[in-house]
Amino acid sequence: MMKLFLAAVLSLAAAPALAAQVNAVASFSILGDMVSRVGGDRVAVTTIVGPNADSHIYTPKPSDAAAVAGADIFFVNGLGFEGWMDRFVEATGYTGALVVASEGVAAHAMEEEHEDHDGHGEHEGHDHGATDPHAWQSLLNGVLYVQNIARGLCTVDADGCATYTANAQAYAAELTALDATVREQLEAVPAERRKVITTHDAFGYFSDAYGVTFLAPEGISTDAEPSAADVARLIIQIKSEDVRALFIENMSDPRLIQQIADETGVTLGGELYADALSQPDGPAPAYLDMFRHNVGLLIPAMEGN
Numbered sequence: 001m002m003k004l005f006l007a008a009v010l011s012l013a014a015a016p017a018l019a020a021q022v023n024a025v026a027s028f029s030i031l032g033d034m035v036s037r038v039g040g041d042r043v044a045v046t047t048i049v050g051p052n053a054d055s056h057i058y059t060p061k062p063s064d065a066a067a068v069a070g071a072d073i074f075f076v077n078g079l080g081f082e083g084w085m086d087r088f089v090e091a092t093g094y095t096g097a098l099v100v101a102s103e104g105v106a107a108h109a110m111e112e113e114h115e116d117h118d119g120h121g122e123h124e125g126h127d128h129g130a131t132d133p134h135a136w137q138s139l140l141n142g143v144l145y146v147q148n149i150a151r152g153l154c155t156v157d158a159d160g161c162a163t164y165t166a167n168a169q170a171y172a173a174e175l176t177a178l179d180a181t182v183r184e185q186l187e188a189v190p191a192e193r194r195k196v197i198t199t200h201d202a203f204g205y206f207s208d209a210y211g212v213t214f215l216a217p218e219g220i221s222t223d224a225e226p227s228a229a230d231v232a233r234l235i236i237q238i239k240s241e242d243v244r245a246l247f248i249e250n251m252s253d254p255r256l257i258q259q260i261a262d263e264t265g266v267t268l269g270g271e272l273y274a275d276a277l278s279q280p281d282g283p284a285p286a287y288l289d290m291f292r293h294n295v296g297l298l299i300p301a302m303e304g305n
């Protein structure tokens with residue numbers, strides 16, 4: 001009886017230690033999940049751009065500014081992903097810790113092939129020559145994000161640093177293991193079949209890491225409509241190369257891809273998670289789930305190419 005009583009008292013006494021020590025804000029859902037994994041119980045995470053939402057063209061709300069104003073640390077992707085970020089940070093007057101999660105990633109520029117073929121140079125509104133911001137689409141880049149997150153949390157909460165470092169190591173081990181699995185699974189698909197059409201150029205790092213070619217009517221940002229000529233060229237390419245892996249994205253307008261499906265007679269392979277997670281009850285509520293889901297859709301679709 002005494003033991004039970006003591007246990008109850010001890011668990012009550014321990015309860016306050018579980019309250020979050022750090023208020024963190026993350027710019028988008030994938031990053032928010034990573035911060036939660038590294039921060040554990042010590043960190044309360046608020047995410048600005050939520051599930052299934054588009055970070056490229058987001059308009060911050062007053063509640064976002066309030067969240068940042070009360071934050072100890074603010075995590076952003078960087079590489080130009082959040083086009084609204086500089087104005088937002090300036091408007092909020094935020095002067096706390098700011099961590100660019102992609103720091104140290106070997107960034108690459110957008111591939112401009114499909115715009116350069118026509119020879120007339122620029123399309124208005126496209127992010128020409130801009131850096132591709134979608135670095136999380138390589139799991140090993142995800143490991144870099146996790147290390148940057150842990151380092152950032154250590155600067156604002158030294159007492160928790162050992163916890164963050166341990167969480168980051170365990171999480172990075174999961175990411176590295178999935179990376180190896182994904183490589184192995186994709187290598188089993190014949191190289192000439194590894195071609196995919198999706199809405200916007202979000203899979204450049206995936207392409208480099210895992211040897212899959214992605215073709216997209218839209219550029220690296222979703223802020224501009226592709227021209228009719230871009231779409232026509234893509235349709236010709238789909239027909240001439242007999243590409244059957246055609247996908248919509250969770251945070252992009254599906255109409256253009258649906259039009260391409262109609263015009264080519266190709267059946268949609270499903271919905272890839274590019275720049276945002278799903279809702280908690282969806283197929284991609286976390287970064288690791290997102291990767292498993294995408295690869296699980298890509299492989300059977302590419303095998304049909």
Ligand SMILES: [Zn+2]
Pocket residue numbers: 056134200201202220221222274275
């Ligand atoms: Zn994107």
